[in-house]
Amino acid sequence: MLSRIKLGEFKNTPPIDGDGSQRQRIHPHKFTLWVAIGSIIMMFAGLTSAYIVKSNQAGWQNVAMPKIFWYSTGTILLSSLVMQMALRSFKQREMNQYRLQIAGTFLLGVTFVVLQWLGFQQLWNSGVQFKGSSGGGQFLYVIAGLHAVHVLGGVIALMVMLIKAFLGRTKLYSSVPVELMATYWHFVDLLWIYLLVFFLWI
Amino acid sequence: MSNDSNLHGKPEIVTGHEVHHDEHHVHHHKETFITKYVFSQDHKTIGKQFLITGIAWAIIGGLFSVLFRLQLGFPDQTFPILETFFGRYAKGGQIQPEFYYALITMHGTVLVFFVLTAGLSGTFANLLIPLQCGARDMASPFLNMLSYWFFFMASVVMVSSLFVSTGPASGGWTSYPPLSALGDANQGSKIGTDLWLIAMALFVVSSLLGGLNYISTILNMRTKGMSMTRLPLTIWALFFTAILGVLSFPVLLSGFILLLFDRNLGTSFYLSDIFVSQTGQALPNEGGSAILYQHLFWFLGHPEVYIIILPSMGIVSEVLAVNSRKPIFGYMAMVGSLFAITILAFLVWAHHMFVTGLNPFLGSIFVLLTLLIAVPSAIKVFNWLTTLWRGNIRFTPATLFSIGFVSLFISGGLTGVFLGNSTIDIHLHDTKFIVAHFHIVMGVASFFGMFAGVYHWFPKMFGRYLNSTLGFIHFWVTMAGAYLIFWPMHYEGLAGVPRRYLDLSGWHNFNKFGELNKMITVVSIIVFAVQLMFIFNFFYSIFKGRKVRHQNPWGANTLEWTTPIRPGHGNWTGEIPEVHRWAYDYGKDGREFIPQTEPIGKGEGHH
Ligand code: HEM
Ligand SMILES: [Cu+2]
Numbered sequence: 001m002l003s004r005i006k007l008g009e010f011k012n013t014p015p016i017d018g019d020g021s022q023r024q025r026i027h028p029h030k031f032t033l034w035v036a037i038g039s040i041i042m043m044f045a046g047l048t049s050a051y052i053v054k055s056n057q058a059g060w061q062n063v064a065m066p067k068i069f070w071y072s073t074g075t076i077l078l079s080s081l082v083m084q085m086a087l088r089s090f091k092q093r094e095m096n097q098y099r100l101q102i103a104g105t106f107l108l109g110v111t112f113v114v115l116q117w118l119g120f121q122q123l124w125n126s127g128v129q130f131k132g133s134s135g136g137g138q139f140l141y142v143i144a145g146l147h148a149v150h151v152l153g154g155v156i157a158l159m160v161m162l163i164k165a166f167l168g169r170t171k172l173y174s175s176v177p178v179e180l181m182a183t184y185w186h187f188v189d190l191l192w193i194y195l196l197v198f199f200l201w202i
Numbered sequence: 203m204s205n206d207s208n209l210h211g212k213p214e215i216v217t218g219h220e221v222h223h224d225e226h227h228v229h230h231h232k233e234t235f236i237t238k239y240v241f242s243q244d245h246k247t248i249g250k251q252f253l254i255t256g257i258a259w260a261i262i263g264g265l266f267s268v269l270f271r272l273q274l275g276f277p278d279q280t281f282p283i284l285e286t287f288f289g290r291y292a293k294g295g296q297i298q299p300e301f302y303y304a305l306i307t308m309h310g311t312v313l314v315f316f317v318l319t320a321g322l323s324g325t326f327a328n329l330l331i332p333l334q335c336g337a338r339d340m341a342s343p344f345l346n347m348l349s350y351w352f353f354f355m356a357s358v359v360m361v362s363s364l365f366v367s368t369g370p371a372s373g374g375w376t377s378y379p380p381l382s383a384l385g386d387a388n389q390g391s392k393i394g395t396d397l398w399l400i401a402m403a404l405f406v407v408s409s410l411l412g413g414l415n416y417i418s419t420i421l422n423m424r425t426k427g428m429s430m431t432r433l434p435l436t437i438w439a440l441f442f443t444a445i446l447g448v449l450s451f452p453v454l455l456s457g458f459i460l461l462l463f464d465r466n467l468g469t470s471f472y473l474s475d476i477f478v479s480q481t482g483q484a485l486p487n488e489g490g491s492a493i494l495y496q497h498l499f500w501f502l503g504h505p506e507v508y509i510i511i512l513p514s515m516g517i518v519s520e521v522l523a524v525n526s527r528k529p530i531f532g533y534m535a536m537v538g539s540l541f542a543i544t545i546l547a548f549l550v551w552a553h554h555m556f557v558t559g560l561n562p563f564l565g566s567i568f569v570l571l572t573l574l575i576a577v578p579s580a581i582k583v584f585n586w587l588t589t590l591w592r593g594n595i596r597f598t599p600a601t602l603f604s605i606g607f608v609s610l611f612i613s614g615g616l617t618g619v620f621l622g623n624s625t626i627d628i629h630l631h632d633t634k635f636i637v638a639h640f641h642i643v644m645g646v647a648s649f650f651g652m653f654a655g656v657y658h659w660f661p662k663m664f665g666r667y668l669n670s671t672l673g674f675i676h677f678w679v680t681m682a683g684a685y686l687i688f689w690p691m692h693y694e695g696l697a698g699v700p701r702r703y704l705d706l707s708g709w710h711n712f713n714k715f716g717e718l719n720k721m722i723t724v725v726s727i728i729v730f731a732v733q734l735m736f737i738f739n740f741f742y743s744i745f746k747g748r749k750v751r752h753q754n755p756w757g758a759n760t761l762e763w764t765t766p767i768r769p770g771h772g773n774w775t776g777e778i779p780e781v782h783r784w785a786y787d788y789g790k791d792g793r794e795f796i797p798q799t800e801p802i803g804k805g806e807g808h809h
Contacts, residue, residue: 046457047456134490
């Protein structure tokens with residue numbers, strides 16, 4: 001593989017196997033993302049376990065989930081679909097479609113966050129607030145809020161991709177960044193589905 | 203894969219001309235001071251940044267312990283000089299209660315997280331993972347750089363909390379609510395605790411960024427021939443450390459987030475039915491559970507103690523094998539016990555909570571799981587001792603610190619077996635016995651591993667040696683001092699002396715420990731002074747130490763010693779060497795050591 005090295009500008013690539021062929025390994029960045037996803041899962045596992053422990057104790061009050069969350073669920077599912085289409089377009093080098101689809105994912109992501117915010121407002125106005133006794137509402141704000149923060153992180157990343165796509169200076173036709181984006185986006189989608197089911201059933 | 207399209211052909215062959223060309227090239231691409239030393243993406247520089255920041259924190263954290271030991275050893279004496287430096291915190295030359303609690307809290311926080319987590323893993327994971335796996339750098343040098351700078355920001359916030367007018371957090375390094383949640387209950391629980399929580403959140407981010415990279419690098423960036431079972435044990439230990447961190451720190455973060463909500467927004471995650479006597483007010487919070495915080499905290503807290511000890515275990519394994527000129531005994535058993543410890547570390551957290559009213563049945567399960575940790579721990583100790591056994595031991599400072607580590611780990615592990623039994627723990631919980639247990643098994647032991655690593659790899663980091671005479675003084679004083687300080691605390695704890703109390707004079711029973719406490723304080727001061735001597739040695743040797751003239755000064759097998767004495771960014775000037783054997787062929791076939799890069803000879807057996 002890399003045989004020469006220029007100080008400070010070497011290629012930092014995974015090595016090759018004994019016979020000179022490249023090892024069929026997952027790209028390091030993708031791997032890093034998977035570990036990061038594991039880490040995020042632990043965070044929400046911690047919070048939802050706390051929810052379960054607390055919900056069995058005295059003084060617990062359940063809350064009804066705001067209706068608007070159904071719309072946000074639809075939105076994020078749709079955005080996942082569009083993201084997947086964007087990935088396919090990118091791989092097929094249909095850059096115009098790719099741009100549109102990334103823009104679509106971005107807009108749907110923003111919509112999701114706005115809908116969540118509206119849901120929180122509904123809940124807040126219905127009297128479920130921070131002050132006072134503990135209950136499902138306080139957890140819902142924190143857990144769904146943290147989820148929205150993770151979506152927002154994805155939205156920012158999408159914005160960067162969007163700008164890059166429109167500036168059109170992609171000389172490197174590597175699909176890795178798009179794949180990373182898609183993986184993360186599907187993950188926050190699935191995470192939301194998990195949380196939704198959790199809030200409905202527990 | 204994207205950026206290695208040039209890989210499909212045969213590996214390129216370097217000709218002398220090309221190498222020359224590149225060396226020439228280097229001059230044109232001179233890095234600036236900023237990219238080389240400040241915002242560097244070179245893992246070796248980042249490792250040094252972690253180390254030096256860790257040293258700064260160790261001085262601060264160590265000094266704090268000397269200050270509160272003054273109070274514990276000489277409760278009725280005054281030290282006017284303290285008032286000069288700390289003003290109203292040491293009114294009349296005596297450490298005030300708020301100050302005392304702030305000191306023990308910051309001592310614990312700083313040493314556990316900023317020194318023995320960031321300073322230790324940060325230093326050696328960064329330095330050793332690419333070098334010993336045979337990689338140019340981490341999987342993502344950029345995230346790696348971010349990891350350091352998040353640590354730096356965490357440090358800035360934590361330092362700033364020392365200077366706010368109500369003082370820093372002072373509810374103990376565990377920051378249990380309700381105390382830590384109520385600013386009215388305690389000066390330190392005002393803005394100090396918010397800053398503490400923010401600093402810790404930044405710290406968690408730093409740990410996660412680092413850990414992700416370490417795992418990804420170890421699994422994906424090893425050089426040709428470097429199978430997992432050929433990795434030196436340092437890398438295995440750092441690997442499991444990173445896994446522990448990546449899976450447990452996020453849970454701590456969620457615990458902290460809930461605490462921030464309770465503190466600032468009036469929620470009741472942890473709070474219920476509270477009357478604050480300082481303000482004479484009953485709080486509206488209802489239905490919260492302070493125990494919930496303890497679960498979230500110790501779900502990290504216990505893995506955290508292994509995050510602290512595992513890197514030292516790895517360093518010690520490597521240093522002992524190199525310096526007894528013998529293969530490590532039971533390599534696979536070492537890896538297996540690291541693995542077992544990692545799994546068990548997630549399953550024992552409630553042994554910190556035996557007295558919280560935990561269901562006794564549940565408690566007994568945690569007793570069982572806790573005591574199980576003794577098995578892999580004992581395997582490791584056995585293997586270190588058998589590695590030393592009949593070795594041709596070279597007593598370098600690194601070797602001594604490694605042997606010291608084993609001694610401390612045995613002593614402290616044995617007291618762990620006491621505590622793991624919930625019935626005994628009911629008596630010992632929150633006494634000085636706990637302080638003795640974890641300082642010996644974790645605090646000092648892990649420091650010893652870190653020292654061993656610094657003495658051993660200093661030549662690789664700076665191209666010079668540390669002074670050995672100072673190293674020997676450093677070892678013997680610290681070793682004797684550690685036992686003199688912490689051994690007597692077992693007796694105090696058995697007698698019931700509580701931890702975290704600033705004044706025991708109310709108990710006539712404990713007066714008999716007066717002289718003992720004086721002795722402990724005096725020894726602490728001496729030990730602290732010797733650490734300053736080490737730090738002098740460290741900085742002096744960076745500039746004036748004896749120069750390393752040999753590429754492989756310790757005659758070690760691992761890859762870092764195949765790089766130039768002062769490696770540039772990218773580590774190897776030519777191709778990355780290929781690996782043909784495990785890291786522990788010492789004293790084989792009549793040869794003292796056989797580097798990993800040497801092909802297996804004809805008729806040579808596998809290890
Ligand atoms: C055989 C192995 C061990 C057993 C059975 C054991 C058991 C325990 C138990 C039951 C406690 C809680 C005591 C209490 O608060 O009442 C404890 C505290 C502690 N242990 Fe261990 N331990 C072992 C080894 C270790 C190791 C290897 C480390 C670190 C590397 C460690 C670090 C700590 C720390 C830091 C605390 C105190 C935390 C605090 O309350 O501030 N222990 N240990
Ligand atoms: Cu523990």
